[in-house]
Amino acid sequence: MTLVSFDGVTVALTEVQDNPAKYARALERARKTPGYAVCRCLPTSPTAPLRLVIRRYGSLFHLARWPDDGHRHNPKTCSFYRAASQPSRNSNDTLAAIRTIACGLDVKLNTSLSVRTVDRSTRQSSGAASGAMSRRAAPLLGFLQRVWEEAGLNEWAGAPSRGWGTCNAQLVSVLGDGKLNGKPMQDVFHVMRRYDVADGSCVLAEFQSFLDRITTTPAKSERGLLIAELRSVEPSKYGFVVKLRQTYETFFASKGVIESAADSFKPAWAMIGDASARVVALAVIERTKDDNLRIIDLALQLCNSAFLPCDSSFEVAMANRLVAERRRFVKPMRLEQGDAMLPDFRLTDTTVPTAIEVYGIQGNAQYVARKAEKQALYAREGAPCVEWIPPDDLASVQLPPAA
Template sequence: MISIVFCWVYAPPDRDNRFISCLLSAKTSMSAIRVAFDDRTYVLEDVLENGARYVRQLERARKTPGWAECQCAQHDTPLRLVIRRYGSMYHLAGWPDDGHRHAKATPTAKACPFYKDGSAVTTKAAPADAAIRKTAAGLNTRLDVVFAPASTAAGPVKPTTPDAAGERKSRQTASLLAFLQSLWSEASLNVWPAGGGTRNWGFCSTALVEAIGDGPINGQQADRVLHVMRRFEADQSKAINDELDQFIAALAPVGEAAPSRRALVLGEINEIGPSKYGHTITLRQSRRRYYTDNRLLDKVAASYRFAYAAIGEKQARVVTLMLVELKNGYARVVDACLMLCSATFLPCDSSFEVAMANRLTREGRAFEKPLSPNADGILPDFVLTDTPQAVEIEVYGLNGLAE
């Protein structure tokens, strides 16, 4: 593997262009891949990015014949796709062990989103006590949070719960950020294909739901304890808000003495503003406000300082995974993590990485943001994958020092 170290400096636009020019690549074109369900064909990209428009059609196809078909490649037997329900939405997912038959990337076309390299070496199975295990049904996850606390006191807890066989065994637990990054990696949202075009929240939410699958979170059905916000669309705003309201309302305590149940909400932050007793957080996908006290917000700002500083920046996205409960009729944030992303939702560790990721995206380069070390224990900032040999990129810079 070749390693290249870049020194990122503030410079006039023309100098910046010359600095990045070594990374230029011709953009590739892509013929629209189509999928068939409910006796019609549709553009796959639109189905993935605007899933709300196809709920009824997917619901009917899920009943009869029970699947959709991808038309990215021609085979003697059709390329079936799973139609999976998550909450009130329906999503397409790859058919088990069939990813290698989908269209792979070529110099003039992107790979089908459902393509999986069948020749790749099988990843070593996670140990039984691992916090996050990949299964045929999806991710089986154990988080260091409690969804049904004995009291309303906040704080991470390492629980012991039954496994699939009904036996009680201790498992490691994962933090909110570790889970969020695992979802991003499993959904391949840390990978950008050559000539990738654009990526909106609709595409991300669909990919995340596919990655979650039917795998449980802390032993509970995923869609009962994790609400993945879907893309905001004006004509769907009532449905989006109603779904979220119902999810939050279900956290109400059963009985006067019982505490509120807790659950997770995943979305993109719009803004953080002051409130009478602390602050409010709003997401881009809905009007609801989430309330947090100054103590927790200070903790989040210190723990995720680059992401926190980027909230409101036009060229960056800040994704959050919040643990919330219902208190006095309001959604209260018990814990949260932030993840800084580029304009196309590629994870980044700093504002300099955001600038680099945005530039590589604009130039149509194929690259990825590693979220776990490679075989040599190295975790580069980015890896170019459209070169004869993989090229590692390290981005250096100092905030506030223009020189």
């Protein structure tokens, strides 16, 4: 358990993340003097404290990794840890769609946030002219996965559980005061907060403030992006109703949008409503002429019960087992060319990091060939690897003991 200190108090990081309103005033004071919080994951040096950035998000404050300081944190237990040799992806690529900047993320999506007419195509590009030096644009899923990785939500340090409150805190601390398609991140992007009875009115007010900025007039439509946990998708008279956790707000979607999501994100779609998994949605939202909220584009990410990203129901089962056994591990994110050979999971609590491969697809020639290539790679490098080949019982898989 990581402790943090600010404004004369020392408290568990998870307590701050799950109850941000409770510590808002103390964090605001610490943001002014001395200008940072302190992480207690290691014995603190009085001359070089492990500083944490205090970032404002709406009316609340969240803690983020101090620039270039990640390697100083406890690699085994602290979510702020980042190896010195592990820079942010595309950190030196000026044309990258997603860039890490001092105040958060600078993102260019291939989705328009402002369109002149609602009746035109709902999937327009961001409007930049093509050219040799034009900045690339990220798809919704690529953005969602990159934010998950930047927030460290693909890593597990052996905690017993993780809820949406922690996810929210780590996501908004990464997004910070960045930009999305040239607009202030906090104006066009909202991470749904965990509902807290003690702070319910503030949660609702902040969400409503975000929704109020989504407007449609005869001349222009202003859109917004929302990250939330997906509860259900139900057919309705004119299409579908999408229900999200942490809110009773109703969102509508056309048959085309839903069919595209079901086809593009099959593993996640199949586990909507499954108690062993979580499905996270990144939705582009606009208002109809009748003032209803409509989802015009959607990306889904399958996660296990503790919000670790997974690529299949079998990976969900494996990740749930690793969490239940309090193992330390990471889910490598396949975001770039060359990432295809990454393991499904990697145990980090063994003497030598141990790959875990879940070979859940049978009868697909391309998949079988990649499986053989991976097995040859592990054998050639002498790298330890644990395999699970369903339908073999997951309980029969022998994991190496933690060091």
